[in-house]
Amino acid sequence: MTEVTRELGPGGTRNSLSDVIFSGAVGLSADLIAYLKRLESIDAPMAEIFKTNLGILQTAATEDSRKSLRPKFNASVREALNRMPTTTPADPAASANSTNPGAAASPQIPTTSPNPPVSGPRFFLSQLSVEGFRGIKNEGTPLVLKFDASSVNSVFAQNGTGKSSLYEALQYAIQGSVPRLASMQANENSDSYLANLFHSKGEATIKLTLAPDDGTANVEIEVKRSASGQRTVTSATNHPDPNGLLKSLDQDFTLLDYSTFTRFIEDTALNRGRSFSSLLGLSDYANFRRMIKTVENTQTFRSDFAIAEAEGSKRHHQQGVQGSFDRFSRFYTEVTGQEITDVSKSGEWGPDLVHSLRGVPLLHDALEGKALAVVDFTQLRDEVLKAEGGPDRKRLEALLDQRVLLAAVEAQDSAAEQSGKDLSVAIVDHEALVSSTKGEHLHRLNTAADQFLQSETTWDPHVCPLCNSSLEDPIAQTVASSLAGFKQVDDGRKALREKVLESSFLRRLTKLEGLSALRLSEDQEQAVALRTAAIAGTITLESVTNARDRLTVLESRLTSKVSEVDRSIADLEKKIPPSLVSLTAQISAAKSAQSALQDYITSTTELQSVTTTLSLYERWKSFIGQALSVFSLAESELSNRTLLGLRTEYQQMFAEVMSAGDIVPELARPGTDEHMTVELSSFHGKQNVSARALLSESYRNALAISVFLSAAAGHTKAPRFIVLDDATSSFDSGHQFHLMEQIRTRFQYPARPDGLQFIMFSHDVALEKYFDRLDAEPGWNHQKLQGWPPMTPVTAHGQNPDRLRAEAERFLLAGQTQEGSGLIRQYLEFVLQQIIKKVQVPVPLDLAVNDHSKMVSSCLDAIVYAVKIHEAANQIVLTAQQIGDLKTRHAPSIIANWVSHYGTSGASSFSPAALIGVLNAIDAMRRCFQYDSNGTGDWRFYKSLTKR
Numbered sequence: 001m002t003e004v005t006r007e008l009g010p011g012g013t014r015n016s017l018s019d020v021i022f023s024g025a026v027g028l029s030a031d032l033i034a035y036l037k038r039l040e041s042i043d044a045p046m047a048e049i050f051k052t053n054l055g056i057l058q059t060a061a062t063e064d065s066r067k068s069l070r071p072k073f074n075a076s077v078r079e080a081l082n083r084m085p086t087t088t089p090a091d092p093a094a095s096a097n098s099t100n101p102g103a104a105a106s107p108q109i110p111t112t113s114p115n116p117p118v119s120g121p122r123f124f125l126s127q128l129s130v131e132g133f134r135g136i137k138n139e140g141t142p143l144v145l146k147f148d149a150s151s152v153n154s155v156f157a158q159n160g161t162g163k164s165s166l167y168e169a170l171q172y173a174i175q176g177s178v179p180r181l182a183s184m185q186a187n188e189n190s191d192s193y194l195a196n197l198f199h200s201k202g203e204a205t206i207k208l209t210l211a212p213d214d215g216t217a218n219v220e221i222e223v224k225r226s227a228s229g230q231r232t233v234t235s236a237t238n239h240p241d242p243n244g245l246l247k248s249l250d251q252d253f254t255l256l257d258y259s260t261f262t263r264f265i266e267d268t269a270l271n272r273g274r275s276f277s278s279l280l281g282l283s284d285y286a287n288f289r290r291m292i293k294t295v296e297n298t299q300t301f302r303s304d305f306a307i308a309e310a311e312g313s314k315r316h317h318q319q320g321v322q323g324s325f326d327r328f329s330r331f332y333t334e335v336t337g338q339e340i341t342d343v344s345k346s347g348e349w350g351p352d353l354v355h356s357l358r359g360v361p362l363l364h365d366a367l368e369g370k371a372l373a374v375v376d377f378t379q380l381r382d383e384v385l386k387a388e389g390g391p392d393r394k395r396l397e398a399l400l401d402q403r404v405l406l407a408a409v410e411a412q413d414s415a416a417e418q419s420g421k422d423l424s425v426a427i428v429d430h431e432a433l434v435s436s437t438k439g440e441h442l443h444r445l446n447t448a449a450d451q452f453l454q455s456e457t458t459w460d461p462h463v464c465p466l467c468n469s470s471l472e473d474p475i476a477q478t479v480a481s482s483l484a485g486f487k488q489v490d491d492g493r494k495a496l497r498e499k500v501l502e503s504s505f506l507r508r509l510t511k512l513e514g515l516s517a518l519r520l521s522e523d524q525e526q527a528v529a530l531r532t533a534a535i536a537g538t539i540t541l542e543s544v545t546n547a548r549d550r551l552t553v554l555e556s557r558l559t560s561k562v563s564e565v566d567r568s569i570a571d572l573e574k575k576i577p578p579s580l581v582s583l584t585a586q587i588s589a590a591k592s593a594q595s596a597l598q599d600y601i602t603s604t605t606e607l608q609s610v611t612t613t614l615s616l617y618e619r620w621k622s623f624i625g626q627a628l629s630v631f632s633l634a635e636s637e638l639s640n641r642t643l644l645g646l647r648t649e650y651q652q653m654f655a656e657v658m659s660a661g662d663i664v665p666e667l668a669r670p671g672t673d674e675h676m677t678v679e680l681s682s683f684h685g686k687q688n689v690s691a692r693a694l695l696s697e698s699y700r701n702a703l704a705i706s707v708f709l710s711a712a713a714g715h716t717k718a719p720r721f722i723v724l725d726d727a728t729s730s731f732d733s734g735h736q737f738h739l740m741e742q743i744r745t746r747f748q749y750p751a752r753p754d755g756l757q758f759i760m761f762s763h764d765v766a767l768e769k770y771f772d773r774l775d776a777e778p779g780w781n782h783q784k785l786q787g788w789p790p791m792t793p794v795t796a797h798g799q800n801p802d803r804l805r806a807e808a809e810r811f812l813l814a815g816q817t818q819e820g821s822g823l824i825r826q827y828l829e830f831v832l833q834q835i836i837k838k839v840q841v842p843v844p845l846d847l848a849v850n851d852h853s854k855m856v857s858s859c860l861d862a863i864v865y866a867v868k869i870h871e872a873a874n875q876i877v878l879t880a881q882q883i884g885d886l887k888t889r890h891a892p893s894i895i896a897n898w899v900s901h902y903g904t905s906g907a908s909s910f911s912p913a914a915l916i917g918v919l920n921a922i923d924a925m926r927r928c929f930q931y932d933s934n935g936t937g938d939w940r941f942y943k944s945l946t947k948r
Contacts, residue, residue, distance in 0.1 A: 032054075042627070123219070125759065132201070138794060142207070147759055154760045154762065155784070198790060206223045280639060286635065290674075312502045323408075336356045354375065360586075381397055400569065423499065427496065449466070653709070662683075726762055839945050860891060860894065876946065889921075890925040
């Protein structure tokens with residue numbers, strides 16, 4: 001990392017690694033080119049392999065997909081490493097300037113990343129239409145809300161009038177699911193609650209109209225869920241990929257609710273950092289970083305590259321080299337009378353042996369011009385046989401050859417015996433560990449529970465997700481403890497396999513079972529079976545015990561066989577002339593030396609090969625570690641620079657929303673990992689303290705909202721709108737109004753030329769009054785939901801205010817008084833508030849926070865009182881007829897026939913005819929505050945109670 005450090009300027013602010021690698025807001029695909037060039041300076045051949053195989057992992061956007069594709073990536077890398085010439089320099093510094101003349105062309109760098117930057121226009125949301133989804137039935141008459149791109153769009157709804165259903169409709173359309181329902185347990189059949197339960201067709205239809213910000217034609221997308229549960233996405237405007245467009249709208253800032261902001265502050269620093277990368281527009285970089293980290297993991301690297309097996313093979317070949325050398329040197333000395341003192345002169349060993357044998361006149365001609373490897377020792381024995389003759393000579397030669405083989409394994413290996421005992425102990429311990437975990441079924445259950453808890457972060461930790469029983473200890477702790485036990489079993493199984501395969505016991509048993517001289521016809525070989533069971537993970541104490549007994553028997557047979565062969569050789573040597581006996585022994589020793597030398601050469605070659613392979617693997621591991629370090633440092637610098645760019649805006653917004661200039665929040669990624677901290681750089685004079693520990697809920701949420709909106713404002717992704725659902729639930733009225741002003745003046749388009757469109761859902765009555773006041777001003781578009789879901793239609797004032805009346809009348813004419821009375825309530829509230837707003841009737845300050853059931857009577861009292869006051873002062877624009885009708889007919893009629901029953905829910909006892917009379921009285925009361933502007937029925941509201 002020397003070069004990396006060298007490039008950092010003073011303070012790390014200029015010439016930083018991220019400046020070198022990341023070229024700007026062009027996206028990861030283009031930045032990969034610079035990144036790969038940097039890796040070439042670390043190790044060019046390794047960088048080429050990395051680049052060639054990069055496409056395998058680039059499609060992995062989630063942790064699970066990265067884990068599933070990792071073995072494929074590593075297998076491809078391993079294959080490429082195994083194809084590399086053995087002359088490839090192991091020193092990365094040497095390879096940095098190397099070339100590859102054999103390559104016809106360099107592999108193409110991938111030009112697409114998992115989340116490519118958006119090209120083309122961004123989209124405002126201009127209209128939302130919903131029918132048959134969740135609480136919104138609206139059969140045949142969809143609920144339609146129109147939104148203005150150049151205004152803040154507020155939607156107020158009392159509890160139970162469809163606000164949450166609208167927000168969930170957007171979630172289902174854009175994200176493909178409703179998270180609140182998806183978090184339910186499988187046996188609750190959450191999907192069956194997506195469609196309205198009372199819709200006759202059981203279908204849900206959601207239509208989005210998107211307005212491109214480049215002025216081109218609107219895009220209409222329809223998302224439909226059939227009665228059978230099938231989701232289809234179509235476009236009436238023939239967009240080529242409507243589903244892809246919806247997916248591009250699914251950004252972390254598009255749909256924000258109260259829980260999103262709460263989660264941001266309360267989450268762990270790691271989860272916060274990972275989720276916030278997307279909000280910063282750096283999700284591609286964060287995903288790429290995690291992709292490299294997945295393949296860099298030491299444990300999975302050793303598994304995927306079979307490092308343990310390769311290391312075991314290396315040790316085996318090292319032993320082979322040493323053993324064959326020891327045998328050869330003994331026979332070499334026996335033939336030549338000399339000791340080997342310099343292993344670097346192995347090329348001279350064969351000629352030395354041949355030269356010693358050529359000194360015997362009987363063998364000179366047969367060895368003329370031959371190397372040791374091609375000497376035919378059978379021919380040499382025939383020469384001796386001719387000179388001496390007789391079957392005893394052949395018998396002696398056979399015994400001498402057999403004695404050579406026995407000598408190679410003659411010394412009993414005490415380490416092998418101890419190794420066998422150690423294996424028995426290890427198996428007993430492992431079997432005890434296995435029995436303590438209670439079986440594979442429990443393993444799968446705990447794994448499923450862990451996956452559930454990872455995805456369901458809001459689950460009560462003291463409730464079992466399987467049976468809903470109460471737990472004393474947190475379920476996550478119990479599951480983690482159980483899984484740790486299973487992991488210990490798995491690790492123990494792997495360790496036991498390596499212990500068996502590398503044991504001196506197994507090597508000794510394999511050697512002795514390979515000697516035909518010790519084998520009986522009824523014998524059953526144990527070494528192969530033991531090795532197979534170890535690899536398969538099925539080895540048992542019984543199999544090891546049998547193998548140990550088998551080794552004891554073979555050791556005994558070996559001792560007996562050596563004694564038997566030695567006696568036979570001694571008997572034959574007494575019969576044969578001494579000179580020829582010595583020559584025969586010398587030829588046998590030379591033949592054994594020939595075999596030992598070949599074994600030495602083979603083992604040395606194999607050792608060099610596996611050593612080179614391990615060196616290449618280690619070189620790759622070092623390279624991928626450096627690749628991760630380089631990218632992590634650059635990505636961290638980029639994230640911190642992006643955070644630094646947001647700091648002034650979110651700090652100013654937080655201070656203005658909460659009127660807290662002496663509280664200064666600070667977000668940072670202090671290291672090169674993905675953790676993000678939320679601290680207070682200043683808290684009433686205290687420095688660098690915890691925001692989570694010190695801030696109240698409303699302050700924490702204000703901080704989260706400030707950060708989210710500041711980050712979203714810098715985005716260039718497809719959605720140019722934000723939907724906020726009850727984002728200010730923890731705020732008091734003053735702070736709510738401050739936040740609305742920040743949205744209206746700081747972030748909303750076109751007040752901010754590159755700003756966003758805001759759509760806010762709220763059920764807060766105090767905030768609704770603020771929305772009502774701003775609705776008359778440019779840059780604000782307010783709508784109110786009215787209805788009686790889930791059985792009756794929901795309407796929005798912004799569409800057609802008199803639609804409520806028409807729907808109520810339709811229900812009443814059909815005899816459905818319960819449904820109709822609910823709509824009359826909404827219609828009456830609307831008309832009363834319309835009168836108050838239009839003619840500027842003063843109302844009590846506490847009207848917004850009064851008991852909602854008294855809202856109608858409070859509004860009606862305020863209207864009648866205002867008329868009486870202005871009439872007494874002789875300053876009223878209403879005609880005498882209008883004043884009289886209001887005070888003596890309409891207001892008393894409404895009070896008598898409706899308001900007195902309103903707070904007690906007794907309205908449903910009225911007949912349909914009486915309720916239709918209430919509707920007419922409401923209309924007539926409104927007419928008391930209007931005039932016919934031109935005598936043709938063009939009724940308009942008075943400007944105030946004193947002016948037309």
